[in-house]
Amino acid sequence: MNILVINAGSSSVKYQLYDMENATVLAKGRVERIGMDTAILLHEPAGKPEFHKVEEILEHTTAIRRVLDVLVHPEHGVLTAISQIDAVGHRVVHGGESFKSSVLVTDEVKKEIRRLFDLAPLHNPAHMLGISAVEVNMPGVPQAVVFDTAFHQTMPAKAYLYPVPMALYRKHKVRRYGFHGTSHKYVSERAAAFLGRPLEQLKLITCHIGNGASCAAVWGGQSVDTSMGMTPLEGLMMGTRSGDLDPAIVPYVMGKEDLTIGEVSSMLNKHSGLQAISGISSDMREIVEAVEAGDKNATLAFEMYAYRLRKYIGAYAAAMNGVDAIVFTAGVGENSAPLRKAVCEGLSFLGVDFDEEANLLGRGIEKRITKFDSKVEALVIPTNEEWVIAQDTYELVQSLPR
Numbered sequence: 001m002n003i004l005v006i007n008a009g010s011s012s013v014k015y016q017l018y019d020m021e022n023a024t025v026l027a028k029g030r031v032e033r034i035g036m037d038t039a040i041l042l043h044e045p046a047g048k049p050e051f052h053k054v055e056e057i058l059e060h061t062t063a064i065r066r067v068l069d070v071l072v073h074p075e076h077g078v079l080t081a082i083s084q085i086d087a088v089g090h091r092v093v094h095g096g097e098s099f100k101s102s103v104l105v106t107d108e109v110k111k112e113i114r115r116l117f118d119l120a121p122l123h124n125p126a127h128m129l130g131i132s133a134v135e136v137n138m139p140g141v142p143q144a145v146v147f148d149t150a151f152h153q154t155m156p157a158k159a160y161l162y163p164v165p166m167a168l169y170r171k172h173k174v175r176r177y178g179f180h181g182t183s184h185k186y187v188s189e190r191a192a193a194f195l196g197r198p199l200e201q202l203k204l205i206t207c208h209i210g211n212g213a214s215c216a217a218v219w220g221g222q223s224v225d226t227s228m229g230m231t232p233l234e235g236l237m238m239g240t241r242s243g244d245l246d247p248a249i250v251p252y253v254m255g256k257e258d259l260t261i262g263e264v265s266s267m268l269n270k271h272s273g274l275q276a277i278s279g280i281s282s283d284m285r286e287i288v289e290a291v292e293a294g295d296k297n298a299t300l301a302f303e304m305y306a307y308r309l310r311k312y313i314g315a316y317a318a319a320m321n322g323v324d325a326i327v328f329t330a331g332v333g334e335n336s337a338p339l340r341k342a343v344c345e346g347l348s349f350l351g352v353d354f355d356e357e358a359n360l361l362g363r364g365i366e367k368r369i370t371k372f373d374s375k376v377e378a379l380v381i382p383t384n385e386e387w388v389i390a391q392d393t394y395e396l397v398q399s400l401p402r
């Protein structure tokens with residue numbers, strides 16, 4: 001069975017095509033800058049050279065049409081017909097309180113994803129466009145949705161409620177949902193396998209640090225707390241997002257700078273974080289280069305990023321009254337040795353005996369970055385959200401009558 005996994009963002013569509021029986025990736029790629037006359041399709045077919053094309057792509061239906069076209073292209077394709085795609089799995093960031101696991105797409109499910117537009121205005125509308133585009137381009141093909149929020153639905157009320165009037169929760173579902181759940185779940189399971197210990201007995205702190213970044217306390221395989229909140233803005237400092245700040249800053253700055261709700265929201269989501277403090281970039285690679293070149297603002301941005309992550313790790317160790325392993329994953333977590341070093345070296349009080357050499361060795365592999373007899377272990381575990389989405393989709397499609 002071939003499954004196409006789609007992660008549709010506001011201006012991009014990322015895709016990965018799997019052959020499930022052989023557990024192989026047939027092709028992957030992305031369309032960026034949707035809505036512009038210089039949209040770009042980057043396509044990486046397995047065993048063939050990469051291919052890219054710049055052209056006008058104004059909306060998601062066309063973007064997905066282009067992806068399907070390239071998948072069956074005589075030269076760059078990996079299939080002979082679209083009908084060889086048996087099902088499609090989508091990443092959906094916000095599932096609210098309605099979805100505790102992945103589901104097949106139905107009219108009811110679509111209605112619920114639409115109802116949640118308000119809570120994830122950057123993400124959910126884009127996912128719906130992706131689902132509709134598949135309906136138009138591949139009528140009748142079963143689709144499944146896998147939610148970032150689902151894994152965190154096990155959080156207890158003391159972790160997911162905010163100390164504000166309860167009416168806000170009852171009326172508007174104001175609460176912590178948490179995100180990147182597919183990744184936190186996957187790396188927790190991989191970490192247990194790597195350590196050769198049952199997940200049920202482990203206290204883990206998983207740090208998914210990519211463009212968006214969040215940390216989770218995973219106790220016995222269940223999420224008991226996480227740093228992102230009602231939206232993906234709370235918690236850690238990120239590439240362009242502020243993470244935690246005094247909520248009183250929002251009305252204060254709106255008044256002083258005469259900003260609208262939209263403007264202040266854009267400031268905190270798109271013009272804060274590493275980008276704002278460094279004045280250089282939201283990309284950790286460029287920050288680290290600037291730090292090495294002695295740039296003061298980049299150094300401050302780097303230190304704040306690591307410091308804020310270390311504070312969350314301390315908090316989650318306290319939340320679980322202990323921790324067995326700290327897991328680093330996603331773009332920054334998997335690739336930035338300097339960031340892992342800056343975080344781990346301040347955790348010796350917890351029993352983290354950091355191994356500098358191991359931290360520098362090997363890329364893209366599961367590894368331990370603490371010394372052999374460290375009381376608390378630190379691991380690097382590459383995440384694979386697309387594979388989890390493909391597997392969930394595969395299982396759901398098996399349950400359909402044939």
Ligand SMILES: Nc1ncnc2c1ncn2[C@@H]1O[C@H](COP(=O)(O)OP(=O)(O)O)[C@@H](O)[C@H]1O
Pocket residue numbers: 209210211212239282283284285330331332335336
């Ligand atoms: N070698 C590297 N060193 C430091 N940071 C890196 C490296 N490679 C990638 N990154 C960081 O990873 C981020 C992307 O992470 P990723 O998990 O792919 O995010 P997303 O899935 O949200 O697009 C980039 O913004 C970049 O800062």
Ligand SMILES: CC(=O)OP(=O)(O)O
Pocket residue numbers: 093148179180210211212213232
């Ligand atoms: C939820 C979220 O922040 O997702 P991403 O990291 O893909 O932006």
Ligand SMILES: [Mg+2]
Pocket residue numbers: 210330
């Ligand atoms: Mg990601």
